Each structure stands twice: as structure tokens, then as C-alpha cells.
Amino acid sequence: MATDKPKLAVHKFSSCDGCQLALLNLGEPLLALPGLVDIVHFAEAGPNSPNQAVDISLVEGSVSTPEDIQRIQQVRQNSKLLVSIGACATSGGLQALGNFANRHEWMTSVYSDPEKIEVLNSSDPISKHVKVDLQIQGCPVNSTQVIGALRDLLSGVAPRPEVHSVCMECKRKGLICTMVTQGEPCMGPVTLAGCGALCPAAGRGCYGCYGPAEQLNDRSISDRFEQLGLDAQAVLRRFRFIANSAAGFKAASEGLRGDTDG
Amino acid sequence: MQQSAKIERQPGFLPRADFQRLLDGVVKSGYQLLGPVVKDGAIQLMEISDATQLVKGLTNEQQPGRYRLQQTAGERLFDWNHGPQGLKPLCFAPHEVLWVEQKDPLSFTTRLPDVKPTAVLGVRSCDLAALAIQDRHFLHAAGADPHYRERREQLFLIGIDCAHSAESCFCASTGDGPSVNQAVDIGLSELDDGFLVWSGSDRGEAVLQQIDLAAAQTQQLEQMEHQSDQAAQEQQRKLPSAEELMRLYQRLEHAHWQQIAERCLGCGNCTAVCPTCFCYDTQHEVSLDGLSAQNVRQWDSCFSASHSSMGGFKVRGNILSRYRQWLTHKLAGWQEQQGRIGCTGCGRCITWCPVGIDLTKESDAILWEGSLDE
Numbered sequence: 001m002a003t004d005k006p007k008l009a010v011h012k013f014s015s016c017d018g019c020q021l022a023l024l025n026l027g028e029p030l031l032a033l034p035g036l037v038d039i040v041h042f043a044e045a046g047p048n049s050p051n052q053a054v055d056i057s058l059v060e061g062s063v064s065t066p067e068d069i070q071r072i073q074q075v076r077q078n079s080k081l082l083v084s085i086g087a088c089a090t091s092g093g094l095q096a097l098g099n100f101a102n103r104h105e106w107m108t109s110v111y112s113d114p115e116k117i118e119v120l121n122s123s124d125p126i127s128k129h130v131k132v133d134l135q136i137q138g139c140p141v142n143s144t145q146v147i148g149a150l151r152d153l154l155s156g157v158a159p160r161p162e163v164h165s166v167c168m169e170c171k172r173k174g175l176i177c178t179m180v181t182q183g184e185p186c187m188g189p190v191t192l193a194g195c196g197a198l199c200p201a202a203g204r205g206c207y208g209c210y211g212p213a214e215q216l217n218d219r220s221i222s223d224r225f226e227q228l229g230l231d232a233q234a235v236l237r238r239f240r241f242i243a244n245s246a247a248g249f250k251a252a253s254e255g256l257r258g259d260t261d262g
Numbered sequence: 263m264q265q266s267a268k269i270e271r272q273p274g275f276l277p278r279a280d281f282q283r284l285l286d287g288v289v290k291s292g293y294q295l296l297g298p299v300v301k302d303g304a305i306q307l308m309e310i311s312d313a314t315q316l317v318k319g320l321t322n323e324q325q326p327g328r329y330r331l332q333q334t335a336g337e338r339l340f341d342w343n344h345g346p347q348g349l350k351p352l353c354f355a356p357h358e359v360l361w362v363e364q365k366d367p368l369s370f371t372t373r374l375p376d377v378k379p380t381a382v383l384g385v386r387s388c389d390l391a392a393l394a395i396q397d398r399h400f401l402h403a404a405g406a407d408p409h410y411r412e413r414r415e416q417l418f419l420i421g422i423d424c425a426h427s428a429e430s431c432f433c434a435s436t437g438d439g440p441s442v443n444q445a446v447d448i449g450l451s452e453l454d455d456g457f458l459v460w461s462g463s464d465r466g467e468a469v470l471q472q473i474d475l476a477a478a479q480t481q482q483l484e485q486m487e488h489q490s491d492q493a494a495q496e497q498q499r500k501l502p503s504a505e506e507l508m509r510l511y512q513r514l515e516h517a518h519w520q521q522i523a524e525r526c527l528g529c530g531n532c533t534a535v536c537p538t539c540f541c542y543d544t545q546h547e548v549s550l551d552g553l554s555a556q557n558v559r560q561w562d563s564c565f566s567a568s569h570s571s572m573g574g575f576k577v578r579g580n581i582l583s584r585y586r587q588w589l590t591h592k593l594a595g596w597q598e599q600q601g602r603i604g605c606t607g608c609g610r611c612i613t614w615c616p617v618g619i620d621l622t623k624e625s626d627a628i629l630w631e632g633s634l635d636e
Contacts, residue, residue, distance in 0.1 A: 032550045151548050163567040171534030172356035172561055176302040179616050180329050189529035189616045214567045215528035215581050224617050
């Protein structure tokens with residue numbers, strides 16, 4: 001049924017669907033959403049009309065196949081605003097670890113007919129292929145952040161970017177620093193806030209899934225991790241994990257002594 | 263706020279076995295009681311009612327970037343110094359709604375916290391000094407902060423002398439400790455066999471009236487003095503004098519700032535654990551339907567990009583300029599704004615810095631190493 005409400009689409013590329021599930025997990029705010037927008041495409045939730053023109057597209061997942069390139073260009077053409085959500089869409093995701101390895105070797109060792117697999121040489125963030133209006137990090141995204149951004153876009157204002165480190169979230173919540181009290185290496189000081197300090201709240205160190213903080217002193221935290229007992233390879237893996245291809249973390253891991261073939 | 267500024271001690275003695283009577287007196291007077299307990303490997307203030315819930319026989323190892331609790335041979339309840347937070351979160355909430363608004367009809371409503379009268383057991387002199395600084399900032403006559411005031415007015419303070427200092431402590435050099443010399447409702451000094459107890463306000467006196475304190479012996483008063491001297495002598499760190507610290511302003515281009523920036527993570531931990539840091543940020547959170555909103559305040563930090571953002575331009579765009587801002591403001595700028603340095607020597611910024619940056623050492627290096635700027 002046609003209405004004059006803004007149209008929203010949620011697209012999926014190479015990803016685990018976790019960011020879409022995070023949206024579905026919102027609870028009550030999710031019920032208010034159809035009052036504000038027409039959700040014309042959100043396959044995980046039901047509506048399946050990927051080629052409609054929309055006001056806002058939320059895009060989950062990375063670009064990793066030639067077909068993905070065609071499709072994201074189509075999504076871009078169909079969308080007034082394009083918002084990439086999650087680690088895959090904003091930095092290439094966990095699957096971008098393949099960018100550091102020999103893709104051909106891996107495929108021939110895993111698949112019997114690797115020639116039937118058509119993939120790009122890298123898993124890329126959406127922004128590598130089309131213009132992106134807003135990026136929201138996280139693995140998965142914090143759905144409250146996504147909804148807040150949607151509200152801002154519907155009001156015609158620019159969403160406010162997160163600028164703090166995870167440490168600030170820990171301290172505001174009264175969580176005790178695992179690095180200082182247990183000597184557990186934690187990526188919190190160099191990781192962008194937004195998750196609500198989920199891992200430190202469970203008594204373990206942050207593993208950096210939200211990507212680099214606004215100021216990234218990778219050399220200093222790497223030295224600290226080594227003092228706390230991590231070897232060079234283990235330090236490298238702290239950066240080369242979920243947000244491995246986010247610009248700051250990628251540069252950090254490439255500059256580390258433990259860098260090998262992956 | 264109501265207490266007199268300097269407390270003349272006329273302590274009585276409470277045997278260790280009777281400590282519960284003090285807690286009962288506080289609770290019977292209508293206060294919820296926050297006391298030091300061990301949680302997640304650190305001393306934290308939690309609601310308690312029974313002395314058996316308190317930390318006992320523990321001390322704290324506090325070094326740059328390192329905090330560990332260790333067993334002692336004794337029975338003492340206050341042989342540690344502090345955990346990651348002092349009184350700051352109790353008055354200056356880390357995250358709170360300041361006001362809410364409705365669109366139709368348009369209305370704005372202040373949201374004040376609903377706070378119970380709260381007694382805090384075991385407050386250290388560095389944190390009492392920091393509270394006085396925060397009071398000056400938030401309760402300034404020209405614009406008292408009602409949210410801070412609501413919480414602050416409900417606080418009942420039970421101070422404790424430090425009998426030992428942690429490695430990161432340097433309150434003796436800032437003149438803020440290690441003994442309680444600020445306004446409290448009740449003051450305590452822990453001895454081997456019990457506590458010297460004195461009141462510092464009418465409210466405190468009313469609580470102590472309910473408790474039968476023995477007269478303090480001369481020997482006990484001497485032990486109290488001796489412990490304070492001992493705690494001060496144990497301190498290995500010190501800050502330069504207030505006058506010397508003003509010279510930081512002549513050293514803004516010192517090469518050592520870069521050396522610090524190479525270690526500093528820019529994470530903001532030092533500002534979050536600092537009992538005097540008061541910077542905050544407010545954000546407007548609009549409901550999804552766009553019909554209501556709330557204005558939320560949360561702790562900010564001069565290490566965040568938003569802190570120096572003006573019209574989208576980051577005035578302090580790198581870690582060097584942010585650390586320099588923090589240190590020069592805390593140790594020099596505050597003197598001009600608040601009449602004293604903004605540091606009370608608690609040492610938390612040293613202990614809780616993930617890479618162990620030490621403001622006493624950094625201040626020394628900037629003041630005394632290399633030549634003065636022209």
C-alpha cells in the first residue's frame with residue numbers, strides 16, 4: 001500500500017546477518033518503526049523488494065563478489081541516503097582477513113572445484129565501491145545507535161558521531177579495568193565506544209570489534225601488550241581480528257613485527 | 263557543606279569488636295550506608311549493613327598501570343587506600359538525564375535525582391579534598407548545579423586516616439593528606455585494637471551520642487599521630503610546588519610533551535578516575551516517534567575529540583595537545599580559576615592509566631629537564 005512515509009530498505013551483502021538480527025532484537029522501538037517509515041525491503045524480517053527506490057538504505061555486509069559490486073551500485077542508485085552498518089559493511093569484516101592471505105591457495109586447499117567460486121580478491125567495505133552517507137561500526141552494531149541515527153536522518157539532522165574510547169564507557173558504568181587489575185590485554189583504550197563495554201562488563205578484555213578509536217596509539221598499546229606477556233604474533237592478532245581492515249587497525253598490524261603470511 | 267572547615271579532634275575510642283555499633287548508629291539515624299567491599303578485584307563502595315561485609319585484612323598494591331589486592335597478616339578494615347573511584351560518581355553522576363521534553367503540547371521538565379540520605383564509610387583525605395574542589399565547581403553561587411546539589415546534600419561523610427600509603431600516593435606533597443583534615447561528619451583513625459572516633463558536625467555528633475565511646479588513651483593518640491607520619495613518610499612520589507607548577511605555562515613547547523604523546527593512548531581513563539575532573543557533555547536523545555526527548559549528561563574527557571570541537575574543527579587534534587591541556591589545566595590553570603591546583607595526590611591517574619603514565623614524573627621532566635622556552 002502506497003503511503004507518503006519515507007521508505008526504508010535493509011540490504012545484506014557478505015555477512016552473518018548479525019546486524020539485521022540486532023535490529024530485530026530492538027524490542028519495543030521496532031514496533032514504532034513502521035509508524036515512521038515504510039519498510040519496503042528487509043528480507044530477514046519479511047519484506048522482500050530489493051529493487052525499489054527508497055529514502056534510506058541500511059546496508060549490512062561487505063562487497064566480496066563481482067555480483068556484489070553490481071548490486072551495491074544498484075542499491076546506491078535507488079537510495080537517497082545509504083548507511084553502512086557493522087564491521088563488514090564499514091571495514092570488510094572478519095572475512096577481510098582473507099585480504100592478508102593468499103586467496104587462491106586457500107580456495108584450492110578447501111574446495112574441490114575452486115574454479116566454480118567467483119570472488120573478488122578482497123572483501124571490501126561498502127565505501128570502497130559507492131558513496132556512503134553514514135557509517136555505523138560494531139559487530140554487531142548497537143541497534144540503539146542505528147535507531148538514533150535513523151531518527152536524526154528522518155529529522156534532517158546529521159547524526160552525532162561517537163568519539164570516545166571504550167574506556168570511557170567502562171568508567172561511566174563503574175566497570176573495573178581488566179588490564180590494570182588482572183593484567184589482561186584489552187583493546188578498549190584504542191577502540192571506538194558504542195558497544196556499552198560489553199566484554200569488560202563480562203570481566204574480559206575488549207577485542208576491538210568497533211574498530212579504531214579516534215586517536216589510535218597502536219605502538220604504545222602494543223608495547224604494553226608485550227609487557228603483559230603477549231608475543232609479537234599475539235599482539236598482531238589483537239588488531240587483525242574483526243575490524244582487521246579498518247584503516248587504523250590495518251596499518252597497525254602491518255607495522256608490527258609479528259606480521260607474516262597471516 | 264554544612265560541616266565546619268577544620269576539625270578539632272577530640273576522639274573517643276571504639277574497640278574493634280564493637281565497630282558494628284557505629285554502623286548500626288549510622289543506619290538507625292536514617293542513612294543508607296555505603297562501605298568498602300571487594301568487587302571484581304578492586305575496592306568499591308557498595309551498600310552494606312554489616313561490618314562482616316567490609317574489606318578485612320587487605321592492602322592494595324598500586325603502581326603505574328597496576329592494581330592488586332593483597333592479604334595482610336592483620337585484622338584491619340582500612341589497610342588499603344582506595345579503589346578506582348572516590349566520591350565523584352556519588353555527586354557528579356557518570357550518566358544522568360537532566361531534563362525531559364514533550365512536543366505536544368511543548369513542555370520541558372527538569373528531572374532531579376531521587377537520592378536517599380547516604381553515609382559513606384572510609385573516605386580518604388585526598389577524596390575529601392577533591393570533594394571540596396568539586397563543590398566549588400558545581401555549587402558555585404553564580405550557577406549551582408541542581409543535580410549535583412541534590413546528591414551532595416544527602417551525603418554523610420565518615421572519613422578515615424590513612425595509616426599507610428600506596429606506591430602511587432603523593433597527597434602529602436599537595437597538602438591534602440594522608441590524615442583527614444577536611445570537613446567530615448565522623449572521623450576515624452584505625453588502631454590495632456580498635457578505632458579513634460570523633461565527630462565533625464552536629465549530624466555526626468548525633469550519631470556518636472548513640473554510641474558509648476571510651477575515653478582515648480594518650481598512647482592511642484600517639485599511635486594515631488605516628489601512623490599519619492608513617493603514611494606520609496612512605497610516599498615516594500611528590501608534585502612540585504604550586505608556584506613551580508605555574509611554570510608549566512612557560513614550557514608548552516618542551517620536547518617531553520612529544521615523548522608523553524608517544525605513550526599516551528588518549529583513552530581518557532585518567533580523567534574518569536580523577537576525583538576532581540568535572541568535564542561533561544550533554545546530548546539530546548530523541549524518541550523514535552519524535553514526540554519526546556531527553557537531555558542526557560555524561561562524563562566527557564579532554565582526551566575526546568568532541569571536547570575541543572568548535573564548529574566541526576578540532577582545536578586539539580592530537581594526543582600531544584590533549585595531554586598538555588589536561589596537565590597544564592589541572593596543575594596550573596586551576597590555580598587561576600579555583601585558587602589551588604586541581605590535584606589532591608590520590609594517584610589514581612597513575613594506577614589506572616593502562617600504560618602507567620605518571621603525572622608526577624612527567625611534571626618533573628617538563629619543569630626540570632631541558633632549557634626554558636624563550
